[in-house]
Amino acid sequence: MTLKVLDLGVSRGGVPVLEGVNFAVDPGEAIVLTGPNGVGKTTLLRTLAGLQPAYGGKIVVPDPEAMTYAAHADGIKAVLSVAENLMFWAKIHGTDGIDGALEAFNLRDLADRPAGSLSAGQKRRLGLARLSVTGRPIWLLDEPTVSLDKASVTLFGDVMRAHLAQGGSAVIASHIDMGLEVRVIDLTPYRARAKVSRDYDEAFL
Amino acid sequence: MIAILTRDIRLAVRAGGGFGLGLAFFLIVVVLVPFAVGPEVRLLSTIAPGILWIGALLACLLSLDRIFALDREDGSLDLLATSPVPLEGVVAMKALAHWITTGLPLVVAAPVLGVLMSLPVEGFRWLVISLAVGTPALSTIGAFGAALTVGIKRGGLLLSLLVLPLYVPTLIFGAEVARAGATGLDVETPLVLLGAVTCVTVALLPFASAAVLRMNLR
Numbered sequence: 292m293t294l295k296v297l298d299l300g301v302s303r304g305g306v307p308v309l310e311g312v313n314f315a316v317d318p319g320e321a322i323v324l325t326g327p328n329g330v331g332k333t334t335l336l337r338t339l340a341g342l343q344p345a346y347g348g349k350i351v352v353p354d355p356e357a358m359t360y361a362a363h364a365d366g367i368k369a370v371l372s373v374a375e376n377l378m379f380w381a382k383i384h385g386t387d388g389i390d391g392a393l394e395a396f397n398l399r400d401l402a403d404r405p406a407g408s409l410s411a412g413q414k415r416r417l418g419l420a421r422l423s424v425t426g427r428p429i430w431l432l433d434e435p436t437v438s439l440d441k442a443s444v445t446l447f448g449d450v451m452r453a454h455l456a457q458g459g460s461a462v463i464a465s466h467i468d469m470g471l472e473v474r475v476i477d478l479t480p481y482r483a484r485a486k487v488s489r490d491y492d493e494a495f496l
Numbered sequence: 497m498i499a500i501l502t503r504d505i506r507l508a509v510r511a512g513g514g515f516g517l518g519l520a521f522f523l524i525v526v527v528l529v530p531f532a533v534g535p536e537v538r539l540l541s542t543i544a545p546g547i548l549w550i551g552a553l554l555a556c557l558l559s560l561d562r563i564f565a566l567d568r569e570d571g572s573l574d575l576l577a578t579s580p581v582p583l584e585g586v587v588a589m590k591a592l593a594h595w596i597t598t599g600l601p602l603v604v605a606a607p608v609l610g611v612l613m614s615l616p617v618e619g620f621r622w623l624v625i626s627l628a629v630g631t632p633a634l635s636t637i638g639a640f641g642a643a644l645t646v647g648i649k650r651g652g653l654l655l656s657l658l659v660l661p662l663y664v665p666t667l668i669f670g671a672e673v674a675r676a677g678a679t680g681l682d683v684e685t686p687l688v689l690l691g692a693v694t695c696v697t698v699a700l701l702p703f704a705s706a707a708v709l710r711m712n713l714r
Contacts, residue, residue, distance in 0.1 A: 337574075340574075340578050341578060342574060342577060342578065342713050342714065343713070343714040344714075356580055358578070359578065360574065360575070360578050362571050362574055362575075363571070364569075364570055364571025364574070365570070365571060366567075366570055366571040366572035366574070366575040367570060368503070368507060368570065368572070369570075370507060370510040371503070371506065371507070371510075375506075379499055379503050380575070380579075382498075382499035383499055383500070383576070383579045383580070383581055384579060384580060385580065421575075425579075
């Protein structure tokens with residue numbers, strides 16, 4: 292399942308932030324988006340996920356349901372247990388079994404704890420475990436390694452490798468090296484230029 | 497979709513979920529009325545249907561802003577919007593969960609409070625029926641209001657201002673059913689109209705709410 296981005300422009304709050312973005316992600320491939328804060332990494336990912344309309348260009352993907360998005364917020368309910376949280380997302384996506392995800396992210400011992408009592412890093416692991424239970428091939432990840440310790444980053448790297456080996460793909464906004472073979476795209480050159488109005492009349496002012 | 501329903505009910509029932517809050521509020525409002533207007537039975541029984549309906553309306557309003565705001569804060573709403581479940585279905589299930597945790601307890605508790613308000617015995621049945629038919633509309637309209645105000649910090653007050661005027665048709669016909677029932681008049685016309693309001697809101701508003709949510713998520 293190949294995700295193609297053709298001459299894409301994205302805007303935030305009505306202001307264009309990126310334009311002319313072109314790339315393609317083939318199965319088994321991961322792309323890392325870099326760029327300074329505010330360049331539009333999150334906006335680009337949200338546009339790819341279909342949460343906001345593109346301001347120009349096209350996103351070509353055989354099946355829009357193939358993508359799953361992981362944001363800064365993990366979507367965890369504090370009063371539900373770890374297993375209940377994962378089970379909910381598994382049911383929503385019509386997949387069965389959360390055991391693999393619990394195992395992969397080392398959450399088995401925490402399965403019956405209320406998610407509200409987890410540490411920031413453990414919550415993040417639970418948030419990432421959700422990706423595995425969705426069963427979708429294209430992962431859109433926004434800073435997935437925030438608040439993870441070194442061991443957990445390695446754990447996540449292993450999960451990513453397994454995902455890519457199964458023909459999955461990923462677009463990741465991150466500054467941290469996860470020990471993966473990735474293509475890095477710097478978004479800085481795609482910054483939207485300030486528009487110069489054609490019929491701007493200096494004399495009028 | 498059933499998963500959303502069970503999750504929302506579970507969240508409401510667990511600690512801090514606010515289950516029973518609306519019911520307790522309903523109870524207190526209705527108990528306070530006899531203190532305020534005096535114990536005269538004839539007066540109380542005249543105003544009983546209206547007071548019970550107003551109480552139900554306000555109790556329903558109390559937990560509305562939780563429908564989407566909490567999911568928005570923790571990021572679940574983004575994830576639900578990108579999930580295979582259509583957003584219209586998410587809205588409908590959340591409104592249903594709100595009705596089960598708020599509207600249904602009100603329907604069950606209403607006869608008890610009818611006693612406090614000296615509601616005539618013939619009126620009990622029609623009070624329960626009017627609430628059972630009318631409260632689903634309150635939850636659905638409320639979900640629409642919650643979708644409109646989801647991005648706004650402390651949008652609860654704005655939500656009340658937006659939603660209460662939309663409750664007017666339900667209130668008019670609902671209270672009319674209860675009043676006509678209590679005085680032994682014909683209830684058919686207001687009951688049919690009350691049912692019609694509920695049917696239209698339940699059929700149409702989930703689509704409007706989903707459209708509004710999509711805009712608010714941008």
